[in-house]
Amino acid sequence: MESDEFRRLGHDLIDRIAALYDSLSERPVTPGESPSDVRGALGLDASLPEVGCAPGPLLERVTRDLIDHSLFNGHPRFFGYITAGPAPIGILGDLLASAVNPNLGSFLLSPAGTEIEAQTVRWIAELIGFPADGGLLVSGGNMANLVGLLAARAAKADWDVRAEGVDGGRRMTVYASAETHTWIQKATDLAGLGTRAIRWIGTDQNQRMDMVALRERIDADRAAGHLPLMVVGTGGSVSTGAVDPLPEIAELCRELDLWFHVDGAYGGFATASPDAPVELRGLALADSVAVDPHKWLYAPLEAGCVLVREANTLTDAFSYHPPYYHFGESALNYVDCGPQNSRGFRALKVWLALRQAGRRGYADMITEDMALSRALTRACQAHAELASYTQGLSISTFRYVPVDLAARVGEPAVEEYLDDLNRAVQAELERGGRAFVSNAVIDGRYVLRACIVNFRTTRSDVEALPNIVASTGRSIDAAMRMERPS
Numbered sequence: 001m002e003s004d005e006f007r008r009l010g011h012d013l014i015d016r017i018a019a020l021y022d023s024l025s026e027r028p029v030t031p032g033e034s035p036s037d038v039r040g041a042l043g044l045d046a047s048l049p050e051v052g053c054a055p056g057p058l059l060e061r062v063t064r065d066l067i068d069h070s071l072f073n074g075h076p077r078f079f080g081y082i083t084a085g086p087a088p089i090g091i092l093g094d095l096l097a098s099a100v101n102p103n104l105g106s107f108l109l110s111p112a113g114t115e116i117e118a119q120t121v122r123w124i125a126e127l128i129g130f131p132a133d134g135g136l137l138v139s140g141g142n143m144a145n146l147v148g149l150l151a152a153r154a155a156k157a158d159w160d161v162r163a164e165g166v167d168g169g170r171r172m173t174v175y176a177s178a179e180t181h182t183w184i185q186k187a188t189d190l191a192g193l194g195t196r197a198i199r200w201i202g203t204d205q206n207q208r209m210d211m212v213a214l215r216e217r218i219d220a221d222r223a224a225g226h227l228p229l230m231v232v233g234t235g236g237s238v239s240t241g242a243v244d245p246l247p248e249i250a251e252l253c254r255e256l257d258l259w260f261h262v263d264g265a266y267g268g269f270a271t272a273s274p275d276a277p278v279e280l281r282g283l284a285l286a287d288s289v290a291v292d293p294h295k296w297l298y299a300p301l302e303a304g305c306v307l308v309r310e311a312n313t314l315t316d317a318f319s320y321h322p323p324y325y326h327f328g329e330s331a332l333n334y335v336d337c338g339p340q341n342s343r344g345f346r347a348l349k350v351w352l353a354l355r356q357a358g359r360r361g362y363a364d365m366i367t368e369d370m371a372l373s374r375a376l377t378r379a380c381q382a383h384a385e386l387a388s389y390t391q392g393l394s395i396s397t398f399r400y401v402p403v404d405l406a407a408r409v410g411e412p413a414v415e416e417y418l419d420d421l422n423r424a425v426q427a428e429l430e431r432g433g434r435a436f437v438s439n440a441v442i443d444g445r446y447v448l449r450a451c452i453v454n455f456r457t458t459r460s461d462v463e464a465l466p467n468i469v470a471s472t473g474r475s476i477d478a479a480m481r482m483e484r485p486s
């Protein structure tokens with residue numbers, strides 16, 4: 001591609017992207033199409049083209065196709081899962097990072113990039129109040145948590161686990177609440193511990209880890225000759241935003257010499273807000289912390305970050321020195337600090353956004369998201385057809401309950417019906433594009449769940465949601481009762 005064409009196509013593309021964001025709130029959140037609809041519309045069943053084509057019409061067509069057939073997690077009425085819209089400066093940052101294209105495996109190959117990533121890591125640590133001595137950016141929360149586990153594994157095994165593997169010594173066990181995100185299963189599997197190494201600890205009525213059960217389980221494993229390795233404290237659970245008693249977990253880990261890892265993938269950045277739950281600040285006591293800039297820092301996907309209290313715990317877990325690498329010992333070489341070899345410049349988008357917004361900008365945006373969630377919960381409580389369940393950080397849970405069934409909540413047949421009804425409401429919202437919510441299961445009940453990690457969501461979006469859910473619930477309830485009058 002010649003320079004003139006590159007310039008022209010780039011300008012056109014930026015214009016189209018700007019127009020998309022100008023019109024975002026008037027568009028559906030999602031087209032709600034089936035996989036075959038999407039393949040048909042975009043011609044995705046075709047085989048590899050034998051000959052190429054001109055890039056201009058190609059980019060124009062693909063931009064239009066993507067805009068017409070995508071779900072927008074940046075839409076002000078996207079409330080599903082925990083997936084944030086991209087900060088505009090992050091979009092531009094990714095473009096710039098690709099243009100320079102440094103390889104952040106080593107300082108030699110990315111002098112400015114490596115030092116910018118190091119500052120990004122320090123700033124993230126400062127923002128959440130964690131005394132980090134090292135860390136690095138990874139693809140997301142799953143990888144950040146996996147890196148934490150691998151650092152713990154190397155630090156706490158009393159044999160050379162990297163050379164001998166996990167069967168070179170005692171059975172290693174890890175402790176996590178029943179509300180822990182599913183990363184723990186992939187991580188124990190990948191680290192060779194196996195998912196049976198996970199000791200799922202029960203939770204209290206607020207979905208927080210039961211400390212008595214935790215201590216009992218560690219004691220029992222010690223008595224059985226196992227090696228209790230690490231306790232995971234969740235700082236903002238994925239279902240309800242629950243925060244484990246992090247200071248108490250820290251104390252127990254110190255007493256019993258276990259690694260303390262905090263999964264703050266969702267909630268870690270809430271420590272920047274004065275409204276954060278006090279216990280969340282206990283993440284400062286951890287050995288390692290995972291946070292997700294692609295959630296509450298609004299970085300475009302992907303950007304996760306793992307922080308460690310002692311930088312050598314990463315090199316002790318990951319470093320090798322093959323004869324064909326001459327990166328030197330004096331500079332920071334990220335290849336020695338994590339699982340990746342070649343690494344992209346994902347730090348740039350995060351660093352730019354931190355500079356643009358500053359600590360106060362993020363504190364304000366995160367505080368606002370949490371305030372909107374509380375306002376949503378109040379609106380659900382005030383609505384005659386909605387029952388409100390939990391509110392934590394920026395997650396609200398609630399369900400649709402037809403007025404004539406409200407007095408019969410708890411009867412097994414009614415509960416079963418309400419589960420089916422709310423599942424159907426969620427499915428209809430996923431297709432309809434007016435607003436998007438996901439779900440949680442709380443005390444066995446299927447409830448709807450709205451999470452706000454979105455700088456575009458306003459009070460009017462939040463106030464519209466209860467009526468969108470209730471009107472959807474009403475029409476589905478009527479249809480379901482026709483099908484099963486009993």
Ligand SMILES: *Cc1c(COP(=O)(O)O)cnc(C)c1O
Pocket residue numbers: 082139140141142143181183234236237238263264265266267292304
């Ligand atoms: C999102 C999330 C994860 C997984 O993070 P990814 O970025 O999706 O890999 C893990 N734990 C918690 C608490 C999360 O919210």
